[in-house]
Amino acid sequence: MNSLPATANSNTPVVSLEKLKETDGSFKGMASGLLEDVMKGNPYFAAGGGLMLLGTGLALLKSGITRVSGLAYRQMLVDLEIPSKDKSYLWFLEWMSQYKHRSSRHLSVETNYTQHNNGSISTSFSLVPGPGKHLIKYEGAWMLINRERSGKLLDMTNGTPFETITLTTLYRDRNKFPSLLEEAKRMALKTREGKTVIYTSWGQEWRPFGQPRMKRLIDSVVLDKGIKESIIDDVQDFLTSGQWYHDRGIPYRRGYLLYGPPGSGKTSFIQSLAGYLDYNICILNLSETNLTDDRLNYLMNHIPERSILLLEDVDAAFNKRSQTDEKGYSSGVTFSGLLNALDGVASAEEMLTFMTSNHPERLDPALLRPGRVDYKVLIDNASIYQIERMFLRFYGETHRELCDEFLEQFKTLGLPTVSAAQLQGLFVYNKRDPKKAIEMVEVLKQPNHVF
Numbered sequence: 443m444n445s446l447p448a449t450a451n452s453n454t455p456v457v458s459l460e461k462l463k464e465t466d467g468s469f470k471g472m473a474s475g476l477l478e479d480v481m482k483g484n485p486y487f488a489a490g491g492g493l494m495l496l497g498t499g500l501a502l503l504k505s506g507i508t509r510v511s512g513l514a515y516r517q518m519l520v521d522l523e524i525p526s527k528d529k530s531y532l533w534f535l536e537w538m539s540q541y542k543h544r545s546s547r548h549l550s551v552e553t554n555y556t557q558h559n560n561g562s563i564s565t566s567f568s569l570v571p572g573p574g575k576h577l578i579k580y581e582g583a584w585m586l587i588n589r590e591r592s593g594k595l596l597d598m599t600n601g602t603p604f605e606t607i608t609l610t611t612l613y614r615d616r617n618k619f620p621s622l623l624e625e626a627k628r629m630a631l632k633t634r635e636g637k638t639v640i641y642t643s644w645g646q647e648w649r650p651f652g653q654p655r656m657k658r659l660i661d662s663v664v665l666d667k668g669i670k671e672s673i674i675d676d677v678q679d680f681l682t683s684g685q686w687y688h689d690r691g692i693p694y695r696r697g698y699l700l701y702g703p704p705g706s707g708k709t710s711f712i713q714s715l716a717g718y719l720d721y722n723i724c725i726l727n728l729s730e731t732n733l734t735d736d737r738l739n740y741l742m743n744h745i746p747e748r749s750i751l752l753l754e755d756v757d758a759a760f761n762k763r764s765q766t767d768e769k770g771y772s773s774g775v776t777f778s779g780l781l782n783a784l785d786g787v788a789s790a791e792e793m794l795t796f797m798t799s800n801h802p803e804r805l806d807p808a809l810l811r812p813g814r815v816d817y818k819v820l821i822d823n824a825s826i827y828q829i830e831r832m833f834l835r836f837y838g839e840t841h842r843e844l845c846d847e848f849l850e851q852f853k854t855l856g857l858p859t860v861s862a863a864q865l866q867g868l869f870v871y872n873k874r875d876p877k878k879a880i881e882m883v884e885v886l887k888q889p890n891h892v893f
Protein backbone atom coordinates (compact mmCIF):
# COMPACT_ATOMS: atom_id res chain seq x y z
CA MET A 443 0.00 0.00 0.00
CA ASN A 444 1.29 3.42 -0.98
CA SER A 445 1.28 5.96 1.63
CA LEU A 446 1.83 9.66 1.55
CA PRO A 447 5.33 10.95 2.37
CA ALA A 448 6.42 10.54 5.91
CA THR A 449 6.67 14.23 6.42
CA ALA A 450 3.13 14.07 7.64
CA ASN A 451 3.10 13.87 11.40
CA SER A 452 0.67 11.91 13.44
CA ASN A 453 -1.87 14.70 13.32
CA THR A 454 -1.75 15.03 9.56
CA PRO A 455 -4.64 13.25 7.86
CA VAL A 456 -3.44 10.34 5.75
CA VAL A 457 -5.44 9.59 2.63
CA SER A 458 -4.95 6.43 0.61
CA LEU A 459 -4.33 6.56 -3.15
CA GLU A 460 -6.91 3.80 -3.60
CA LYS A 461 -9.48 6.06 -2.13
CA LEU A 462 -8.59 8.78 -4.60
CA LYS A 463 -8.75 6.34 -7.48
CA GLU A 464 -12.26 5.25 -6.44
CA THR A 465 -13.61 8.68 -7.20
CA ASP A 466 -14.89 9.69 -10.64
CA GLY A 467 -11.79 11.82 -11.12
CA SER A 468 -13.60 15.12 -10.85
CA PHE A 469 -12.55 17.66 -8.25
CA LYS A 470 -15.92 17.46 -6.54
CA GLY A 471 -15.70 13.68 -6.44
CA MET A 472 -12.18 13.77 -5.10
CA ALA A 473 -13.09 16.31 -2.45
CA SER A 474 -16.09 14.38 -1.17
CA GLY A 475 -14.02 11.19 -1.16
CA LEU A 476 -11.36 12.97 0.74
CA LEU A 477 -13.84 14.34 3.25
CA GLU A 478 -15.39 10.93 3.79
CA ASP A 479 -11.97 9.44 4.32
CA VAL A 480 -10.94 12.18 6.66
CA MET A 481 -14.09 11.91 8.72
CA LYS A 482 -13.82 8.22 9.07
CA GLY A 483 -10.08 7.85 9.21
CA ASN A 484 -8.89 10.65 11.47
CA PRO A 485 -10.68 11.48 14.69
CA TYR A 486 -8.78 14.75 15.18
CA PHE A 487 -9.58 16.00 11.74
CA ALA A 488 -13.13 14.87 12.12
CA ALA A 489 -13.43 16.91 15.31
CA GLY A 490 -11.83 19.97 13.62
CA GLY A 491 -14.18 19.65 10.67
CA GLY A 492 -17.10 19.40 13.03
CA LEU A 493 -16.03 22.56 14.79
CA MET A 494 -15.57 24.30 11.49
CA LEU A 495 -19.06 23.35 10.41
CA LEU A 496 -20.41 24.41 13.77
CA GLY A 497 -18.59 27.77 13.52
CA THR A 498 -19.90 28.35 10.01
CA GLY A 499 -23.39 27.44 11.16
CA LEU A 500 -23.20 29.82 14.08
CA ALA A 501 -21.86 32.62 11.90
CA LEU A 502 -24.72 32.07 9.47
CA LEU A 503 -27.19 32.02 12.34
CA LYS A 504 -25.72 35.24 13.73
CA SER A 505 -25.92 37.09 10.45
CA GLY A 506 -29.44 35.68 10.02
CA ILE A 507 -30.43 37.02 13.43
CA THR A 508 -28.84 40.39 12.65
CA ARG A 509 -30.74 40.58 9.39
CA VAL A 510 -34.01 39.49 10.93
CA SER A 511 -33.59 41.87 13.87
CA GLY A 512 -32.68 44.69 11.43
CA LEU A 513 -35.81 43.88 9.47
CA ALA A 514 -37.89 43.69 12.64
CA TYR A 515 -36.35 47.00 13.82
CA ARG A 516 -37.29 48.63 10.55
CA GLN A 517 -40.74 47.16 10.63
CA MET A 518 -41.56 47.52 14.31
CA LEU A 519 -39.56 50.46 15.64
CA VAL A 520 -39.44 54.07 14.65
CA ASP A 521 -36.82 56.75 15.40
CA LEU A 522 -37.15 60.47 15.76
CA GLU A 523 -34.00 62.54 15.56
CA ILE A 524 -33.78 65.99 17.13
CA PRO A 525 -30.54 67.76 16.17
CA SER A 526 -29.14 70.37 18.54
CA LYS A 527 -29.74 73.05 15.93
CA ASP A 528 -33.48 72.56 16.10
CA LYS A 529 -35.64 74.68 18.42
CA SER A 530 -37.27 71.58 19.87
CA TYR A 531 -33.91 70.43 21.19
CA LEU A 532 -33.80 72.72 24.22
CA TRP A 533 -37.55 72.36 24.76
CA PHE A 534 -37.18 68.59 24.85
CA LEU A 535 -34.27 68.68 27.33
CA GLU A 536 -36.24 71.06 29.55
CA TRP A 537 -39.24 68.75 29.37
CA MET A 538 -37.13 65.68 30.16
CA SER A 539 -35.64 67.38 33.22
CA GLN A 540 -39.15 67.72 34.64
CA TYR A 541 -40.49 64.37 33.49
CA LYS A 542 -41.06 61.88 36.28
CA HIS A 543 -41.41 58.56 34.46
CA ARG A 544 -37.87 58.20 33.33
CA SER A 545 -34.84 56.17 34.19
CA SER A 546 -31.59 58.03 33.61
CA ARG A 547 -28.16 57.15 34.83
CA HIS A 548 -26.33 59.97 33.10
CA LEU A 549 -27.43 63.43 34.11
CA SER A 550 -26.09 66.89 33.35
CA VAL A 551 -26.73 69.93 35.47
CA GLU A 552 -28.16 73.14 34.09
CA THR A 553 -28.14 76.13 36.46
CA ASN A 554 -30.88 78.67 35.97
CA TYR A 555 -31.64 82.04 37.49
CA THR A 556 -35.33 82.65 37.86
CA GLN A 557 -36.81 86.06 38.44
CA HIS A 558 -39.94 85.98 40.59
CA ASN A 559 -42.87 88.34 40.45
CA ASN A 560 -41.54 90.40 43.35
CA GLY A 561 -38.31 90.87 41.40
CA SER A 562 -36.15 88.60 43.54
CA ILE A 563 -33.92 86.11 41.77
CA SER A 564 -33.33 82.54 42.84
CA THR A 565 -31.07 79.83 41.51
CA SER A 566 -32.40 76.47 40.47
CA PHE A 567 -30.67 73.38 39.16
CA SER A 568 -32.27 71.26 36.47
CA LEU A 569 -30.98 67.76 36.03
CA VAL A 570 -31.25 67.23 32.31
CA PRO A 571 -30.45 63.89 30.67
CA GLY A 572 -26.75 63.78 29.88
CA PRO A 573 -25.18 62.04 26.91
CA GLY A 574 -26.14 58.36 26.91
CA LYS A 575 -29.26 56.24 26.91
CA HIS A 576 -32.39 56.89 28.93
CA LEU A 577 -35.68 55.09 29.13
CA ILE A 578 -39.01 56.80 29.58
CA LYS A 579 -42.64 55.76 29.49
CA TYR A 580 -44.81 58.37 27.85
CA GLU A 581 -48.56 57.89 27.65
CA GLY A 582 -48.13 54.12 27.96
CA ALA A 583 -45.39 53.90 25.30
CA TRP A 584 -41.81 52.99 26.12
CA MET A 585 -39.24 55.21 24.51
CA LEU A 586 -35.50 54.89 24.40
CA ILE A 587 -33.79 58.26 24.41
CA ASN A 588 -30.26 58.42 23.14
CA ARG A 589 -28.42 61.68 23.56
CA GLU A 590 -25.27 61.61 21.49
CA ARG A 591 -22.50 64.11 21.32
CA SER A 592 -20.24 64.14 18.34
CA GLY A 593 -16.77 64.36 19.83
CA LYS A 594 -15.17 65.40 16.59
CA LEU A 595 -17.70 67.60 14.88
CA LEU A 596 -17.94 71.12 16.19
CA ASP A 597 -20.60 73.60 15.27
CA MET A 598 -18.27 76.18 13.77
CA THR A 599 -20.69 79.00 14.44
CA ASN A 600 -20.53 78.72 18.19
CA GLY A 601 -17.82 76.20 18.98
CA THR A 602 -20.10 73.69 20.71
CA PRO A 603 -20.14 70.01 19.78
CA PHE A 604 -22.98 68.85 17.58
CA GLU A 605 -25.49 66.77 19.43
CA THR A 606 -28.50 64.73 18.53
CA ILE A 607 -31.22 63.18 20.57
CA THR A 608 -32.82 60.10 19.08
CA LEU A 609 -36.14 58.85 20.39
CA THR A 610 -37.00 55.25 19.55
CA THR A 611 -40.35 53.65 20.12
CA LEU A 612 -42.63 51.00 18.66
CA TYR A 613 -44.00 51.79 15.23
CA ARG A 614 -47.55 51.66 16.54
CA ASP A 615 -46.69 54.43 19.08
CA ARG A 616 -45.20 56.82 16.53
CA ASN A 617 -48.13 59.21 16.93
CA LYS A 618 -46.89 59.92 20.46
CA PHE A 619 -43.96 61.94 19.08
CA PRO A 620 -45.93 64.99 17.95
CA SER A 621 -47.87 65.16 21.19
CA LEU A 622 -44.65 64.84 23.22
CA LEU A 623 -43.01 67.66 21.26
CA GLU A 624 -46.13 69.79 21.57
CA GLU A 625 -46.12 69.24 25.33
CA ALA A 626 -42.43 70.16 25.56
CA LYS A 627 -43.07 73.34 23.57
CA ARG A 628 -46.07 74.30 25.69
CA MET A 629 -44.05 73.79 28.86
CA ALA A 630 -41.15 75.91 27.58
CA LEU A 631 -43.44 78.72 26.49
CA LYS A 632 -45.32 78.65 29.78
CA THR A 633 -42.17 79.48 31.72
CA ARG A 634 -41.86 82.55 29.48
CA GLU A 635 -45.44 83.68 29.91
CA GLY A 636 -45.63 87.21 31.23
CA LYS A 637 -41.88 87.57 30.72
CA THR A 638 -39.62 89.06 28.11
CA VAL A 639 -36.97 86.87 26.55
CA ILE A 640 -33.81 88.70 25.61
CA TYR A 641 -32.00 87.03 22.74
CA THR A 642 -28.42 87.71 21.80
CA SER A 643 -26.50 86.44 18.84
CA TRP A 644 -24.53 83.30 19.52
CA GLY A 645 -22.51 82.45 16.49
CA GLN A 646 -25.00 82.33 13.70
CA GLU A 647 -28.07 81.86 15.82
CA TRP A 648 -30.16 83.68 18.37
CA ARG A 649 -30.03 82.27 21.89
CA PRO A 650 -31.91 83.41 24.99
CA PHE A 651 -29.64 85.48 27.18
CA GLY A 652 -30.23 84.23 30.71
CA GLN A 653 -33.69 83.40 31.91
CA PRO A 654 -36.77 85.28 30.70
CA ARG A 655 -37.15 88.56 32.60
CA MET A 656 -40.19 90.03 34.20
CA LYS A 657 -41.91 92.39 31.81
CA ARG A 658 -41.06 96.01 32.42
CA LEU A 659 -44.30 97.91 32.92
CA ILE A 660 -44.91 100.56 30.32
CA ASP A 661 -46.01 103.00 33.07
CA SER A 662 -42.65 102.66 34.78
CA VAL A 663 -41.00 104.59 31.96
CA VAL A 664 -41.85 108.25 32.06
CA LEU A 665 -41.27 110.09 28.79
CA ASP A 666 -42.24 113.63 27.91
CA LYS A 667 -45.91 114.28 27.28
CA GLY A 668 -47.38 112.31 24.39
CA ILE A 669 -44.12 110.68 23.17
CA LYS A 670 -44.85 107.23 24.53
CA GLU A 671 -48.42 107.24 23.28
CA SER A 672 -47.49 108.30 19.76
CA ILE A 673 -44.79 105.60 19.42
CA ILE A 674 -47.20 102.94 20.74
CA ASP A 675 -49.92 104.11 18.33
CA ASP A 676 -47.52 103.97 15.41
CA VAL A 677 -46.28 100.48 16.29
CA GLN A 678 -49.79 99.15 16.77
CA ASP A 679 -50.93 100.64 13.51
CA PHE A 680 -47.98 98.97 11.79
CA LEU A 681 -48.66 95.59 13.40
CA THR A 682 -52.23 95.59 12.15
CA SER A 683 -51.40 96.67 8.60
CA GLY A 684 -49.84 93.49 7.23
CA GLN A 685 -52.35 93.16 4.42
CA TRP A 686 -51.93 96.81 3.46
CA TYR A 687 -48.16 96.33 3.04
CA HIS A 688 -48.66 93.07 1.21
CA ASP A 689 -51.19 94.52 -1.25
CA ARG A 690 -48.82 97.31 -2.18
CA GLY A 691 -45.75 95.11 -2.36
CA ILE A 692 -43.96 97.07 0.35
CA PRO A 693 -41.61 95.11 2.64
CA TYR A 694 -43.43 94.64 5.91
CA ARG A 695 -40.94 96.31 8.20
CA ARG A 696 -40.61 99.52 10.14
CA GLY A 697 -37.54 101.13 11.66
CA TYR A 698 -37.49 103.42 14.69
CA LEU A 699 -34.66 105.59 15.91
CA LEU A 700 -34.73 106.80 19.52
CA TYR A 701 -31.98 109.32 20.07
CA GLY A 702 -30.96 111.53 22.94
CA PRO A 703 -28.60 111.87 25.92
CA PRO A 704 -27.58 108.89 28.03
CA GLY A 705 -29.95 107.75 30.76
CA SER A 706 -33.07 109.27 29.25
CA GLY A 707 -34.93 105.96 29.00
CA LYS A 708 -34.43 104.82 25.40
CA THR A 709 -33.56 101.22 26.20
CA SER A 710 -36.00 101.05 29.12
CA PHE A 711 -38.80 102.22 26.87
CA ILE A 712 -38.04 99.60 24.22
CA GLN A 713 -38.03 96.92 26.92
CA SER A 714 -41.34 98.09 28.29
CA LEU A 715 -42.81 98.30 24.79
CA ALA A 716 -41.78 94.68 24.15
CA GLY A 717 -43.54 93.67 27.37
CA TYR A 718 -46.61 95.72 26.45
CA LEU A 719 -46.87 94.06 23.02
CA ASP A 720 -45.94 90.66 24.42
CA TYR A 721 -42.85 90.58 22.23
CA ASN A 722 -39.29 89.49 22.90
CA ILE A 723 -36.12 91.44 22.16
CA CYS A 724 -33.17 90.46 19.99
CA ILE A 725 -30.17 92.61 20.85
CA LEU A 726 -27.43 92.91 18.29
CA ASN A 727 -24.18 94.57 19.16
CA LEU A 728 -22.78 95.93 15.92
CA SER A 729 -19.38 96.52 17.51
CA GLU A 730 -18.97 92.83 18.26
CA THR A 731 -15.62 91.82 16.83
CA ASN A 732 -16.63 88.57 15.19
CA LEU A 733 -19.84 89.81 13.63
CA THR A 734 -19.44 89.82 9.87
CA ASP A 735 -21.74 91.14 7.16
CA ASP A 736 -22.85 87.61 6.27
CA ARG A 737 -23.65 86.73 9.85
CA LEU A 738 -25.49 89.99 10.36
CA ASN A 739 -27.57 89.33 7.26
CA TYR A 740 -28.31 85.78 8.34
CA LEU A 741 -29.26 86.80 11.88
CA MET A 742 -31.55 89.56 10.68
CA ASN A 743 -33.32 87.12 8.40
CA HIS A 744 -33.80 84.59 11.19
CA ILE A 745 -35.22 86.62 14.04
CA PRO A 746 -37.33 84.56 16.44
CA GLU A 747 -41.03 85.20 15.95
CA ARG A 748 -42.66 88.06 17.86
CA SER A 749 -39.40 89.84 18.51
CA ILE A 750 -38.15 93.39 18.28
CA LEU A 751 -34.67 93.81 16.84
CA LEU A 752 -32.67 96.27 18.93
CA LEU A 753 -29.50 97.83 17.57
CA GLU A 754 -27.98 99.91 20.35
CA ASP A 755 -25.64 102.87 19.88
CA VAL A 756 -25.63 102.58 16.10
CA ASP A 757 -23.40 105.64 15.81
CA ALA A 758 -20.65 104.13 17.98
CA ALA A 759 -20.13 101.01 15.89
CA PHE A 760 -19.12 102.88 12.76
CA ASN A 761 -17.47 105.96 14.25
CA LYS A 762 -14.87 103.94 16.05
CA ARG A 763 -14.18 102.40 12.72
CA SER A 764 -13.31 105.56 10.83
CA GLN A 765 -10.80 106.51 13.56
CA THR A 766 -8.89 103.27 13.24
CA ASP A 767 -9.48 102.76 9.58
CA GLU A 768 -5.87 102.37 8.47
CA LYS A 769 -4.86 100.05 11.26
CA GLY A 770 -7.81 97.76 10.69
CA TYR A 771 -10.86 98.05 12.84
CA SER A 772 -12.01 95.41 15.19
CA SER A 773 -15.64 95.03 14.18
CA GLY A 774 -16.34 92.91 11.14
CA VAL A 775 -19.57 94.60 10.07
CA THR A 776 -19.31 97.24 7.40
CA PHE A 777 -21.71 100.14 7.14
CA SER A 778 -22.89 98.95 3.74
CA GLY A 779 -23.31 95.47 5.25
CA LEU A 780 -25.72 96.97 7.77
CA LEU A 781 -27.65 98.83 5.08
CA ASN A 782 -27.92 95.69 2.96
CA ALA A 783 -29.06 93.65 5.93
CA LEU A 784 -31.71 96.24 6.81
CA ASP A 785 -32.94 96.31 3.21
CA GLY A 786 -32.67 92.63 2.56
CA VAL A 787 -34.83 91.27 5.32
CA ALA A 788 -37.10 88.92 3.41
CA SER A 789 -39.24 87.86 6.28
CA ALA A 790 -42.90 87.14 5.70
CA GLU A 791 -43.51 88.22 9.26
CA GLU A 792 -43.37 91.79 10.39
CA MET A 793 -40.03 93.24 11.30
CA LEU A 794 -39.74 95.90 13.98
CA THR A 795 -36.30 97.43 14.28
CA PHE A 796 -35.37 99.88 17.02
CA MET A 797 -32.08 101.72 16.97
CA THR A 798 -30.72 103.95 19.70
CA SER A 799 -28.10 106.65 19.49
CA ASN A 800 -26.59 109.34 21.71
CA HIS A 801 -25.21 111.16 18.67
CA PRO A 802 -27.68 111.16 15.80
CA GLU A 803 -25.66 113.92 14.06
CA ARG A 804 -22.94 111.36 13.48
CA LEU A 805 -25.24 108.99 11.67
CA ASP A 806 -24.86 108.65 7.94
CA PRO A 807 -27.96 109.98 6.13
CA ALA A 808 -28.07 106.68 4.21
CA LEU A 809 -29.11 104.95 7.42
CA LEU A 810 -31.79 107.48 8.12
CA ARG A 811 -33.66 107.22 4.86
CA PRO A 812 -37.28 105.98 4.99
CA GLY A 813 -37.45 102.23 4.77
CA ARG A 814 -34.52 101.99 7.14
CA VAL A 815 -35.63 104.55 9.70
CA ASP A 816 -39.29 105.46 9.37
CA TYR A 817 -39.83 107.09 12.74
CA LYS A 818 -37.33 109.28 14.58
CA VAL A 819 -37.89 110.68 18.02
CA LEU A 820 -35.82 112.60 20.54
CA ILE A 821 -35.87 111.11 24.03
CA ASP A 822 -34.42 114.03 25.95
CA ASN A 823 -33.40 114.81 29.50
CA ALA A 824 -36.28 115.02 31.96
CA SER A 825 -38.76 117.86 31.44
CA ILE A 826 -40.68 119.41 34.35
CA TYR A 827 -43.60 117.20 33.35
CA GLN A 828 -41.40 114.07 33.66
CA ILE A 829 -39.87 115.18 36.98
CA GLU A 830 -43.34 115.59 38.41
CA ARG A 831 -44.56 112.23 37.08
CA MET A 832 -41.47 110.44 38.37
CA PHE A 833 -41.70 112.01 41.82
CA LEU A 834 -45.34 110.96 42.15
CA ARG A 835 -44.61 107.47 40.85
CA PHE A 836 -41.91 106.99 43.48
CA TYR A 837 -43.63 108.53 46.48
CA GLY A 838 -47.32 108.21 45.58
CA GLU A 839 -50.00 110.64 44.46
CA THR A 840 -50.68 111.61 48.11
CA HIS A 841 -47.40 113.53 48.21
CA ARG A 842 -48.52 116.15 45.70
CA GLU A 843 -47.52 119.03 48.00
CA LEU A 844 -44.03 117.66 48.50
CA CYS A 845 -43.83 117.18 44.75
CA ASP A 846 -44.59 120.88 44.21
CA GLU A 847 -41.92 121.74 46.76
CA PHE A 848 -39.40 119.56 44.97
CA LEU A 849 -40.18 121.24 41.63
CA GLU A 850 -39.89 124.67 43.24
CA GLN A 851 -36.47 123.81 44.64
CA PHE A 852 -35.40 122.43 41.32
CA LYS A 853 -36.38 125.62 39.49
CA THR A 854 -34.98 128.11 42.04
CA LEU A 855 -31.62 126.37 42.11
CA GLY A 856 -31.41 126.97 38.38
CA LEU A 857 -30.45 123.37 37.88
CA PRO A 858 -29.32 122.24 34.49
CA THR A 859 -31.34 119.62 32.72
CA VAL A 860 -31.03 116.25 34.36
CA SER A 861 -31.49 112.78 33.02
CA ALA A 862 -34.29 110.56 34.22
CA ALA A 863 -31.57 108.14 35.34
CA GLN A 864 -30.14 110.82 37.70
CA LEU A 865 -33.57 111.49 39.14
CA GLN A 866 -34.12 107.79 39.61
CA GLY A 867 -30.81 107.62 41.50
CA LEU A 868 -31.91 110.38 43.91
CA PHE A 869 -35.33 108.83 44.49
CA VAL A 870 -33.99 105.33 44.99
CA TYR A 871 -31.46 106.65 47.51
CA ASN A 872 -34.29 108.28 49.46
CA LYS A 873 -36.91 105.71 48.68
CA ARG A 874 -38.87 106.12 51.90
CA ASP A 875 -38.23 109.77 52.54
CA PRO A 876 -39.42 112.34 49.95
CA LYS A 877 -38.38 115.22 52.23
CA LYS A 878 -34.81 113.97 52.18
CA ALA A 879 -34.96 113.91 48.40
CA ILE A 880 -35.98 117.61 48.46
CA GLU A 881 -33.07 118.42 50.78
CA MET A 882 -30.65 116.63 48.51
CA VAL A 883 -31.91 118.08 45.24
CA GLU A 884 -28.62 119.99 44.77
CA VAL A 885 -26.72 116.79 44.07
CA LEU A 886 -28.42 116.80 40.68
CA LYS A 887 -25.99 119.57 39.71
CA GLN A 888 -23.34 116.90 39.46
CA PRO A 889 -24.29 114.59 36.59
CA ASN A 890 -21.96 111.85 37.79
CA HIS A 891 -22.79 112.04 41.50
CA VAL A 892 -22.51 108.64 43.14
CA PHE A 893 -24.98 108.17 45.98
Ligand SMILES: Nc1ncnc2c1ncn2[C@@H]1O[C@H](COP(=O)(O)OP(=O)(O)OP(=O)(O)O)[C@@H](O)[C@H]1O
Binds near residue numbers: 704
Ligand atom coordinates in the same frame (compact mmCIF):
# COMPACT_ATOMS: atom_id res chain seq x y z
N1 LIG B 1 -37.73 108.11 31.20
C1 LIG B 1 -37.44 107.26 32.19
N2 LIG B 1 -38.42 106.79 32.99
C2 LIG B 1 -38.12 105.94 33.97
N3 LIG B 1 -36.88 105.50 34.23
C3 LIG B 1 -35.88 105.92 33.46
C4 LIG B 1 -36.12 106.82 32.40
N4 LIG B 1 -34.97 107.08 31.81
C5 LIG B 1 -34.04 106.37 32.43
N5 LIG B 1 -34.57 105.67 33.43
C6 LIG B 1 -33.85 104.77 34.33
O1 LIG B 1 -32.45 105.03 34.16
C7 LIG B 1 -31.72 103.86 33.90
C8 LIG B 1 -31.01 103.95 32.54
O2 LIG B 1 -31.98 104.09 31.52
P1 LIG B 1 -31.80 103.59 30.02
O3 LIG B 1 -30.72 102.59 29.95
O4 LIG B 1 -33.12 103.22 29.51
O5 LIG B 1 -31.31 104.89 29.33
P2 LIG B 1 -30.81 105.08 27.84
O6 LIG B 1 -31.43 106.34 27.33
O7 LIG B 1 -31.03 103.87 27.05
O8 LIG B 1 -29.27 105.32 28.09
P3 LIG B 1 -28.04 105.11 27.07
O9 LIG B 1 -28.22 106.07 25.95
O10 LIG B 1 -26.84 105.42 27.90
O11 LIG B 1 -28.10 103.68 26.62
C9 LIG B 1 -32.70 102.70 33.98
O12 LIG B 1 -32.53 102.08 35.22
C10 LIG B 1 -34.07 103.35 33.92
O13 LIG B 1 -34.94 102.71 34.81
